[in-house]
Amino acid sequence: MAIFETTGGEVMRGKSAGVILLLAGWVVGSGRVAGADPSDPASLLPLGALAALQMNNLGAVVGRLEKSGLVEALYSTPQGIELTKRPDFKKAMAGKAILEQQAGMSAVEILTTILGGQVAVGMYPQAGASQPEFLAVMRVRDPARWKQLRERIEPFLLLADQVMNVSRPANGVTQITVKNVGALAWGDAWLMAGTKADRLPGVWGNLQGVDSGKEKEKKPPFKSLAEDVDYQAIRQQLGGQPVIGFFLSNKVLKSPDGKRLISDKLDNPVASLLLGGLIEMVGRSPYLGGALTVGENDFALRLAAPGEVGKLDAGRKALFPAAGKPGTPRFPAVPGLIGGIAWDRDIATWYTNREALLESRALPGFDQFETGIANILPGKDFATDVLGTLGRGMTVLAAPQDYSYLDGTPGVKLPAFALIIDLAKPKEGASLMNLFLQTLAAILNIEAGQQGRQPWVMTSETHNGVQISFGDYLQKPKGKDLPVVTNFTPAAALVGNRYLLCTSRGLCKQLIDTLAKPSTVEESAATPVQADDWAVTGSRLADALALNRNLLEAGGLRNGRTGKQAREEFQAMEDALRQVEKLRLRSVLQPWGVELRLEGSWK
Template identity: 25%
Template sequence: MSDITLPMIRRSVWVCFTFVSFAVGAGGVKGQSTPPDARPDAADLLPASVVAYAEVPRLGAVIELVSNHPLGEKIGSMPAAQAVADSDQLRPLRDATAAFEGGMGRPWDEALSVLTDGGIHLAFDASSQGAALLVRSSSRDQLERFRGVVLALAQLGQGDFGIARQADYRGFTAYAVNDDVKLALVDDWFLMTNKPELGKSIIDRYLDGGNDSLAVSPSFKSSMADTDAATAKAYINLDTIRQAGVAPRLYAGKTDNIAAEALLGGIVANLAHTPTAVAQLDVQPSGVALTLSTPHRPEWTAGREYYFGENSDASAPPLLEVPDQILAISTHRDLSQMWLRAPDLMTDKANEDLAQADTNLTTFFSGRDFGEDILGSLAPGIQLVVQRQTFAPQSPTPAIKLPAFALQFNMRTPDETTREFRRVFQNLVGFINVVGAMQGQPQLDLDFRQTDSATLITASYVPPREEDDLDTIPINYNFSPTIAFAGQRMILASSTNLARAIADSAASTDAAATQPNTIAVLNVDPMADALRDNQAQLVAQNMLEKGHGPDQADAEIGVLFDLLALFENATVKLDVENDQLRLMTEIRVKTE
């Protein structure tokens, strides 16, 4: 037997002996027991000065759901997943799992379910600058075993085997994990903290009660009132964090660029005033949903009425729907008001850049003010759609196939706005042709088309001639820029086919009030199909960047498609409802 193997075996035997010793033999002094009906919750034990709190009430239910989910078998059968599970990179995890199971005396999933059947709770306290972990279990045996596992792992990491340092506080034994971290069993609670004074205050509340706990904090009670059914939940006291000067730029109320302002301006304004924030995670067989919510008042977003509307009740237009739709976004934004109020909403550097852009755009639009006249001619509301693009057999097909995309706006004065944007679109196509000719790019050919429902001004690249020396069709041929006018709707599209599909579709009659402020939906199957259209290019790129052979590169790209096949769609919604600002993200998986 080699010199390397013998020390490893000796160390493994010592680790197993330490686990068993701590898990089975370490008893400590039992504290005063509390009647079951009087046992406090974690929030009753934590101080009111806690600024961040997270809880997983039923970890065992989550483990059971994930373990029995139909996707589990699919993922486990993937060659890539099997290769990762057997790889050396996961050996430390396999060893740790085996050690945990040995110390707990049962399989890891069963051990975690019993150990945490009263919930896992994590908190950060501003007063003591300490963190605390509280785990509640119905099994004292599992708590004692877990204490032994934690202490054994700590000693293994420090290379200092022996009896852990101990101290007594009000009848409970505290063990030193290291110089900073201490743990104790408080009847049916496992307590670990990096600040002794925080741990003592928790024990004091356990024994004596008190009216200075997190549970009696009005902001905590009101924020967590509707989270009982959540798989996991978290609370943050933003008032205290702001007063402490943490991340001041986050609460400054200003953003650095116009795109960030349009996307996040209302949220930034709300964060500068809202006292608390709550996160709620819900895990279901159909998928996962994460909801972030904060209190909201219209006066907090004064100057940003373009974002939520005058009374914070503005709704987005309905989502556009087209075949092979990858992404659809709809949002309420008054672009004119945002542009005009930008000096008060953005940083000085961003305003300098914006002033230069405003001058150039005003010149481009023949002296008409861009913010007031051009953007002002569009009603609040933006609709975006992205579609997998297909090409007719007789048309040039580019080597790299990009999705088509389009924006739709509603015009306040259709006749006047149509003339203005039609002229600007033609000028833009002419400008692109001049610049493209200087760079040897193909030229755009303008055309006018009239359908029963719309007028389209199209621009398509002139097809390559047979004598042109082209190894591949350039990426330019993904585009046939088009502007379409259908009643009060104006459509700007990268593809004529997409513009026609939107223009010919009937405008939705759904009531605006049924829509959130912002909604986005990503459909995974069309996105995977769009990537599959470019699989040869993805494989070639993988070979160049990672030096893989064709088979290895193809297999690695195949893993991406296998993973995408597990998901159905993802949805993001932002809305104000019942004086609450809510941002919800939901990912749905395929259950069959």
């Protein structure tokens, strides 16, 4: 099995049992009327939200993270160290200490007690004002401990009666109003805050009724966000009961006169090729949603943009897998695979539709590019002769380097890289790629001669029945600080319809062996259809960086660190990376639209 393959396609690994249970819980529950479902945090918020954020059982996650080594490792990274030096961070820590002292319990305990239940934050339009209104509602997990906490805090409110108005508008409800700021209210099992005080009574009225089962019938009908059609749709689409979920109406992404804030044309060709399809889907979606689920040792963050890919224009449709096609190629399981990127794109169609996709100021760059490429591929039209030979799949991957062709090592030790291109016309495509490789090698050899380095001699060999064209040195370069360029001995081969262009002959041979095994490239029925797939294994990336420890520590010195600080910062970064087992980001086609999925697991 390839190292980045997933067993079931929807969640990452067996360790995700917690996430699966949570998902199952919400999927089962999704058949009930949302507005009456007290397990749905959206039932806490009134209908009409432009955006909403909800959290479930966050306290347990915070507690788990606190106990794992990850938080400590993150605090030890350069960014973590910088953060802890910031005055704001110090103030926050001081505030935390005061709160803990006051409450007589740790912040984690407070989180477990208060936020450990359910939290919902809604953003609402405010009539006659450009600024939206916010409302946050929390359902307490442990009412008994919540009571204890209130008893400790409430006496101190008297000290602040000059700036706020404390009232008890109903049995068991305390409300604090701060002029021009908003209001805070709490009851036996809930806590809420809003920028407009007059919205609160309706909400706590509903909560008191729901929670006690007594006053519900006396209140006017409370319409909750859970009854919103779009909200219900996104909940169906993402499923589960996430630790954090959000919902965003597309009204937020429009100007007051209803125009899209997301431009329909980009000014960066690379961004257009990589993200143009997703951005357009976001711009067109009636609403967006997201869900974060956290298991014992993994997490999944899913962002959903509902819509029909089939309705996109040709240029953008080309950025998603064609109907009935499997999507991105799987990563070949070469030994020690560090990470990779795989795409599924119809680049030729995107390229020929570029005028419809890009701002006019980005277009002259294409002419310059074509002029430049004509020097390497003389007599060829790039759009027709080059892109026309390509298939849809493309993979870039990194693996450990093999320095057997050197008598020593380069000063900068790069991993070996491979570009795997699926060819629609393998024969023509491979000839073209070989021409490209030979011309490029000739150009680089001139530079090598100018700098007194050995040139590559282009030669070939057969491995496992596949011919490899590669560049090699006549004599093994010798030394311990060899130039960066000695990381590269370019090698190319055609395996079926897949053209391999590698920076190392060793990796090329491994890929030939791997691709020859059907099991490593077979599509799984459960594998989702992906347009993009980015994956990295933390410990292997850490190994690759550790080979260049000196260079990275020197980077710290150049940035004004002492030697000791630079060493510590590198070590912290390495430790943090080793805690991360895998990270994966992919865009997945769903029957209802497109989903962007970030998944990770740690040790």
